Amino acid sequence: MTEEKKVVEVPAKFKDIVEKIETMSVLDLSELVKLFEEKFGVSAQAVAVAAAPVAGGDAEGGDAVGPSKASVELKSAGDQKIQIIKVLREALGLGLKEAKDMADKAPVMVKEGVDKKEAEELKAKLEAAGGTVALK
Numbered sequence: 001m002t003e004e005k006k007v008v009e010v011p012a013k014f015k016d017i018v019e020k021i022e023t024m025s026v027l028d029l030s031e032l033v034k035l036f037e038e039k040f041g042v043s044a045q046a047v048a049v050a051a052a053p054v055a056g057g058d059a060e061g062g063d064a065v066g067p068s069k070a071s072v073e074l075k076s077a078g079d080q081k082i083q084i085i086k087v088l089r090e091a092l093g094l095g096l097k098e099a100k101d102m103a104d105k106a107p108v109m110v111k112e113g114v115d116k117k118e119a120e121e122l123k124a125k126l127e128a129a130g131g132t133v134a135l136k
Contacts, residue, residue: 026111030093070119071112071136072126077103080130087129091122106131 010018021029036042077084081103088099088110102108111122116135123133 025114026092033093068116069113070116072110072114072119072122073107073134073136074103074110074126074131075107075134076132077106078130078132083129084126084131087122087125087131091125 021032024032074084074088084103085096085099088094088102089096092099092110094102102110110126110133111119114122119135123135126133
């Protein structure tokens with residue numbers, strides 16, 4: 001199964017904002033979504049799902065991943081899938097459904113192009129919850 005990348009034309013008035021969002025980590029995006037929810041009184045479930053591909057697109061070029069960066073891949077959720085879902089929700093700011101879907105799709109890239117220290121911390125949490133994890 002191949003995944004097609006949809007090309008989206010960003011209007012000039014939003015280019016600034018979109019460029020800044022593309023460089024944000026998943027945790028920063030999660031914080032931003034929570035801020036929007038509080039500030040504007042809206043639910044951002046659809047925004048969080050739409051923002052995830054934007055965050056992942058940053059590391060695909062290869063430029064963002066250097067010697068001090070790493071990617072965390074969940075190879076298997078193991079027998080304690082609920083614990084893995086809890087860790088994913090906490091670490092990535094995902095909703096229950098999104099975290100469950102990610103755990104079900106293992107092997108799956110959880111985070112790309114993050115600091116090695118952050119990647120190692122997430123790996124340790126996922127392994128402590130019973131998952132099989134690889135750093136790339």
